[in-house]
Amino acid sequence: MKQRQKTTLVASACLIASLAASSFVLHRVDQLRPQATLDEVLFLSSPKLIKRASLGYDGLMACIYWTRAVQYFGYRHHYYATSYNLLAPLLEITTHLDPHLVVAYEFGTSFLAPQPPHGAGQPDRAIELMEYGIQNNPDNWRLYYDLGFVYYMELRDYKKAAETFERGSHVSNAHPFLKILAAQMAQHAGEYETARMLWSATYQTTQDQQIKQNAIEHLRALRVDEDVQHLQEAVTRFGERTGRLPASMAELASAEGLAGTPADPDGHPYKLTPEGRVEVRVPDDFPFASKGLPPGYKPAPKFHALP
Amino acid sequence: MPAIEILGLEKTYSVGFWRKRPKRALHPLQLTVEDGEIFGFLGPNGAGKTTTLKLLMGLVFPTAGSARILGREWTDPSVKAQIGFLPEQPYFYDYLTAHELLEYYGQLSGVHAKQRKPRVEQVLQQVGLRDVQGVQLRKFSKGMLQRVGIGQAILHDPKLVFFDEPMSGLDPMGRREVRDLMEQLKHEGKTVFFSTHILSDAEALCDRVAIIHKGELRGVGAVEDLTSSVQGKVEVIWQGTQVPASIKALGAECHVTGDRVRAIIAENQQDAMIDALRRELQRLIAITPVRTSLEAYFVEKLKRAETTAGTTA
Amino acid sequence: MRTRIAYIASNTFREAVRDRVLYNLIAFALLLSGAAILVGQISIEIEKLVVINLGLTAVSLFGVVIAIFIGIGLVSKEIEKRTLYTVLSRPVRRWEFIIGKFFGLAGTLVVNTFFMAIGVFVALFYVSHKFVRADALILVALYFIILEFLIICSLALLFSSFSSPLLSAVFAFSLFVIGSFAEDLRNFAGMATGVSRWLATGAAYLVPNFSAFNVITSIAHEQPVAGQLILQNTLYALFYATMALSGAVLIFERRDLK
Numbered sequence: 001m002k003q004r005q006k007t008t009l010v011a012s013a014c015l016i017a018s019l020a021a022s023s024f025v026l027h028r029v030d031q032l033r034p035q036a037t038l039d040e041v042l043f044l045s046s047p048k049l050i051k052r053a054s055l056g057y058d059g060l061m062a063c064i065y066w067t068r069a070v071q072y073f074g075y076r077h078h079y080y081a082t083s084y085n086l087l088a089p090l091l092e093i094t095t096h097l098d099p100h101l102v103v104a105y106e107f108g109t110s111f112l113a114p115q116p117p118h119g120a121g122q123p124d125r126a127i128e129l130m131e132y133g134i135q136n137n138p139d140n141w142r143l144y145y146d147l148g149f150v151y152y153m154e155l156r157d158y159k160k161a162a163e164t165f166e167r168g169s170h171v172s173n174a175h176p177f178l179k180i181l182a183a184q185m186a187q188h189a190g191e192y193e194t195a196r197m198l199w200s201a202t203y204q205t206t207q208d209q210q211i212k213q214n215a216i217e218h219l220r221a222l223r224v225d226e227d228v229q230h231l232q233e234a235v236t237r238f239g240e241r242t243g244r245l246p247a248s249m250a251e252l253a254s255a256e257g258l259a260g261t262p263a264d265p266d267g268h269p270y271k272l273t274p275e276g277r278v279e280v281r282v283p284d285d286f287p288f289a290s291k292g293l294p295p296g297y298k299p300a301p302k303f304h305a306l307p
Numbered sequence: 308m309p310a311i312e313i314l315g316l317e318k319t320y321s322v323g324f325w326r327k328r329p330k331r332a333l334h335p336l337q338l339t340v341e342d343g344e345i346f347g348f349l350g351p352n353g354a355g356k357t358t359t360l361k362l363l364m365g366l367v368f369p370t371a372g373s374a375r376i377l378g379r380e381w382t383d384p385s386v387k388a389q390i391g392f393l394p395e396q397p398y399f400y401d402y403l404t405a406h407e408l409l410e411y412y413g414q415l416s417g418v419h420a421k422q423r424k425p426r427v428e429q430v431l432q433q434v435g436l437r438d439v440q441g442v443q444l445r446k447f448s449k450g451m452l453q454r455v456g457i458g459q460a461i462l463h464d465p466k467l468v469f470f471d472e473p474m475s476g477l478d479p480m481g482r483r484e485v486r487d488l489m490e491q492l493k494h495e496g497k498t499v500f501f502s503t504h505i506l507s508d509a510e511a512l513c514d515r516v517a518i519i520h521k522g523e524l525r526g527v528g529a530v531e532d533l534t535s536s537v538q539g540k541v542e543v544i545w546q547g548t549q550v551p552a553s554i555k556a557l558g559a560e561c562h563v564t565g566d567r568v569r570a571i572i573a574e575n576q577q578d579a580m581i582d583a584l585r586r587e588l589q590r591l592i593a594i595t596p597v598r599t600s601l602e603a604y605f606v607e608k609l610k611r612a613e614t615t616a617g618t619t620a
Numbered sequence: 621m622r623t624r625i626a627y628i629a630s631n632t633f634r635e636a637v638r639d640r641v642l643y644n645l646i647a648f649a650l651l652l653s654g655a656a657i658l659v660g661q662i663s664i665e666i667e668k669l670v671v672i673n674l675g676l677t678a679v680s681l682f683g684v685v686i687a688i689f690i691g692i693g694l695v696s697k698e699i700e701k702r703t704l705y706t707v708l709s710r711p712v713r714r715w716e717f718i719i720g721k722f723f724g725l726a727g728t729l730v731v732n733t734f735f736m737a738i739g740v741f742v743a744l745f746y747v748s749h750k751f752v753r754a755d756a757l758i759l760v761a762l763y764f765i766i767l768e769f770l771i772i773c774s775l776a777l778l779f780s781s782f783s784s785p786l787l788s789a790v791f792a793f794s795l796f797v798i799g800s801f802a803e804d805l806r807n808f809a810g811m812a813t814g815v816s817r818w819l820a821t822g823a824a825y826l827v828p829n830f831s832a833f834n835v836i837t838s839i840a841h842e843q844p845v846a847g848q849l850i851l852q853n854t855l856y857a858l859f860y861a862t863m864a865l866s867g868a869v870l871i872f873e874r875r876d877l878k
Contacts, residue, residue: 055800056830057680059673059837063666100841103666320876364709366877384711392709398702400631402638414627415710459706469709 045089047096054097062098065090069104073111074210077118084120087112091129099136102143103208105129109146110202110211113154118214118287123154141175142205144168148181149198158185177201192226220265221288224280228292231262231270231278245276308378310467310498311340315372316362332358334523335372340500340515345493347513347530348502349605355522356502357395360471364392377467388417391460395471397452401445405436405455408444409462416463426462434458435484449476457488468492470501474508486512510534510601518608525608533604540597541577543570546590553583571597624712625720632724633731636690641728644682645735651678656743667747672758672840675740680765680836682736683729684796687769690728691776692788694721695868699877708877715869722777722865729769737762754842760850764833767857771828772796774864781868782875795827802829828860 044050054061069090076084091112094104111119113126130147137143148164151157162185169178177197184194196219203215234256238246246252249272253261261269268281270292280292284299315335321327333355340346350356361367363374363381374381377389399408409430413423431437434454439447444455453476460468473489474482489499489512503509509516510530517527526533543559547568550561557579559570568589572580577594584591636642652675659670695718698704708714740758745751775795779788798805802824809820832853835845 052801052804055797056834057673057677057836058834059669059840060677062837063670063673066666098837098841100838100843101666101669361705361877364705366705366708368874368876384713387709387711390709392706394702394705397706399706400635400703402635411627411631412706412710415624415707415712417624417711456706463710 042086042089045093047093050093051097058097062094062101062104065094065097066101066104069094069107070210073107077111080117082116084111084116087120088122088125088129092125095129095132095136099133102133102137102140103206105133105143105146106206106208106211109149110214113150115154123150126150126154139171139173141168141171141173141178144171145175145178145181145201145205148185149202152185152198153195158190161185175201175205192222196222217286218288221286221290223265224286224289225291227262227264227270228278228280228289232291235272235276235278239276245274246272248272308342309339309375310342310344310377311338311346311363311500312375313338313359313363313372314374316359316369316374317371318358318362318367319370331522333362336519336524338517338524338527340498342498343493343496344514345489345499345512346501347509347516348500348519349504349506349509349516350502350519351504351609353521354519356519357471358522359519360392360394360469360502363469388463389466391463391465391468393456393460393468393470393473396449396475397456399444399452399455399459402443404441404443405431405447405458406440408455409458412459413462418463426464430458430462433461433488450478450481453477453481453485457485461488461492465497467498467500470499472503473501474503474505482508506601506605516601518605520609520612523612525612526604530601534598534601540571541574541580542593542595542597543572543577543580543584544568544592544594545584546592551583551587551589553587554580557583567592621713621716624716625723628712628717628720629723629727632694632721633727636725636728639690641686641690642732642735644686645732645739648678648682648736649739652739652743656746659747668744669840671740671743671747673836675736675743676758676761676765676836676840679733679736679740679762680768680834683733683765683769684772686732687725687729687772688776688789688792688796691725691773692780692785692792694725694777695780695872696783696785696788704877714873718777718781718865718868718872722773722861725773725777726770729773730766733762733766733769752842754839757839757842757845760845761835761839763850764835764853767853768830768833770857770861771830771864774861774868775828778864778868778871781872796830799828799830800834802827803831829856832856 044053050061050065051058069087072090073084073087088108091104091108094101098104108126108129112129113119113121113123115121127147127150130143130150133140133143134147144164144167148161148168151161151164162182165178165182165185168174169182181194181197181201184197188194199215199218199222203212203219206212206215231252234252235246238252238255246255249261249270252272263269264280264286266282266285271279271281273279277295278292279294280286280289283289283293283297286292287299313336315337316333317335318331318333320330320332322330336359348356348359358367362369363376365382365387376383376386379386400411403411406427409427410423413427418426428437431440434457436451436454436458439451444452447455453473457470457473460470470489473485477485486508489501492499513530515527515529516533518525545568546566548563548566550563550568550570554570555561557572557576559572559576559580561568561570563569570580574596581591581594652671655674656671659667659674698707704717707717737758741751741755744755744758772792776788776792779791783791805820805824805827809817809824812820832849835849839845
């Protein structure tokens with residue numbers, strides 16, 4: 001028995017020791033390779049090949065690739081990446097496996113078309129994706145909306161946007177606003193109100209959290225842009241009336257007859273610089289704002305930002 | 308009507324993967340087994356005994372020849388209901404219990420549900436497995452499996468039973484039980500055909516035997532005939548320490564062992580010997596006819612076959 | 621005759637159960653529960669989609685694996701272990717044995733699928749908190765999966781009747797994989813010429829075509845299944861299984877059991 005007890009002891013000690021050691025080493029290895037899980041390489045990149053390899057279980061494969069796409073974008077976006085090379089292939093594979101996965105097309109609209117760092121900056125591929133989606137889901141009005149959205153927001157092709165919204169409005173069960181948007185495009189394409197309508201529509205009709213959050217950010221930015229524009233016009237009018245710049249925002253406000261100090265959506269009052277520029281207090285809070293930014297403003301450098 | 312008529316059954320296997328060589332497992336066999344007898348099919352290992360049984364059971368298809376079992380073609384499915392088979396070193400579904408196996412086999416043999424339950428109980432009792440009937444067969448010893456095998460062979464009360472090496476794996480008690488069972492079956496009017504290489508069993512049980520070697524039949528006949536001595540000698544044993552002169556005069560070979568004397572005399576001297584013993588007041592213990600043992604007959608037949616093969620080769 | 625087949629079938633079922641095959645249901649339940657709980661973190665919109673896709677894919681894959689692993693041993697194991705001798709010495713025809721084994725295995729899979737179906741519906745209720753009419757389509761998908769099982773069981777039996785378990789497993793899995801490419805094979809046959817055309821066409825029709833049976837993706841999107849498809853799939857499965865089983869019977873009837 002003694003021999004056996006000795007063996008048991010030694011073997012157990014080895015087991016525990018090597019388990020601890022291997023875990024420790026693995027932890028060190030992981031630290032050396034921070035992106036171990038989501039590398040910039042898709043080993044299988046052909047949608048057709050992947051479809052074959054799924055042996056008929058396309059739906060599940062699509063869900064898996066969709067999850068990958070969402071995590072890929074979310075992770076990189078969180079770390080302020082400036083390129084999203086794999087997003088288009090991942091979405092293409094997902095939709096090739098399951099052409100009816102509508103949320104994937106929506107995702108493409110919101111995050112494939114816009115310019116980095118907010119998107120992959122590939123509006124053409126987004127359009128291809130949408131057209132593919134429309135081909136496979138001709139009765140889904142959302143896809144026409146998404147396609148029109150890309151034409152409007154990223155390509156500023158108001159004519160095409162109007163056409164697309166018009167196409168979509170003929171689909172049965174189409175949301176009534178498609179017709180309204182089609183008309184709006186024709187007349188008031190460049191206005192804030194139109195953009196607001198679109199972002200609100202996106203916010204209300206999607207269920208994906210990332211897309212919703214993105215829409216909110218855009219609406220906030222629109223508010224800022226609009227506010228700054230009006231305030232800037234007020235400064236100009238003030239200057240024309242009095243021949244000088246307003247001394248402070250408060251003076252401008254009372255001259256305009258505004259109740260209280262104008263503030264941004266976060267509640268911070270807008271600044272009026274000595275040069276007469278209207279600026280937002282914390283530009284970093286409004287990543288999509290195009291007005292009210294200090295001159296030479298660049299978003300703060302982020303540590304650990306991904307390429 | 309004979310129970311079994313084997314009419315030239317023959318089996319040749321093709322052995323080898325690329326170049327097929329023919330291997331003759333059984334030369335054309337002619338054999339008849341009468342109704343109600345215990346027939347022994349003897350031969351060394353690999354002689355073709357199991358092949359013959361498998362051919363009769365329809366497990367293997369003959370290269371040529373046919374057979375009749377209970378008057379019908381051996382391929383006739385209705386025959387199967389009348390026969391029972393115990394293969395060599397049987398193996399059964401080990402996830403079943405003995406009871407379940409017999410129940411299942413009863414179902415397959417067409418035993419009616421009403422009769423099945425009592426019959427299964429009866430058979431389990433008969434083969435001595437009633438106490439372990441709820442135990443899974445995977446836990447059974449070799450001897451116990453042999454008993455299960457016998458049980459499933461007789462379960463449906465067949466007219467003809469085939470046993471392949473029924474004593475294998477059994478201890479002396481078990482062998483005794485199997486022997487008694489076979490006697491019982493004969494008593495019930497059934498025919499028993501069994502193969503073995505243990506000659507003492509065959510000698511004790513069989514009415515007739517056949518000897519097969521290297522796929523060929525070497526001899527058939529009643530045990531009595533095969534073992535009866537042509538010399539007609541008799542062995543006499545009496546109590547004593549010396550051989551009286553009058554007995555020596557008969558010309559017998561005598562051996563003294565302890566307080567017994569053994570003498571071999573001619574059959575026709577038997578009465579003279581008895582008179583002599585009585586005159587000499589010797590106590591007679593036994594008189595037994597000397598038989599050639601089946602083993603001797605067996606060995607002799609095989610040797611002759613070897614020499615024939617040798618001379619023709 | 622019918623009753624003998626029934627007895628063999630029920631004994632085959634009993635063997636599978638005692639072989640603890642049904643324990644796979646535990647693994648299945650764990651998988652599905654885990655997925656149902658985790659999936660809520662991905663996207664609310666596709667929770668139901670994931671549960672249906674994952675659940676039905678698991679039902680299909682688990683079943684195929686079981687069908688193959690049990691099926692390949694159905695005949696060859698009995699020959700190897702010689703349990704067949706005492707069965708065939710009874711008034712059991714060889715073809716009854718094959719058919720009985722088939723029904724036993726198919727029955728095991730149907731029972732297994734039944735329990736799994738309950739699991740899928742439970743998981744579905746957990747993520748959706750209600751059932752809609754379209755959920756009945758899941759039953760159609762399950763029915764198609766069972767039809768697939770019938771085909772695979774018959775193929776596994778066919779291989780088992782003449783081949784060792786290892787080779788049978790390889791053949792059966794290969795046919796399952798090729799079966800999902802059957803459409804490509806037909807396209808290739810259409811484009812090929814000469815001998816390869818004949819070979820490819822022959823192969824395309826001999827190989828089981830599973831693509832029509834896989835409606836998991838579409839019913840996950842609540843798309844209806846044409847009644848015509850249900851009928852045709854049923855007929856195809858019946859004919860194909862009959863073909864494979866006939867082959868198995870032909871081979872087994874002639875086989876020497878050494």
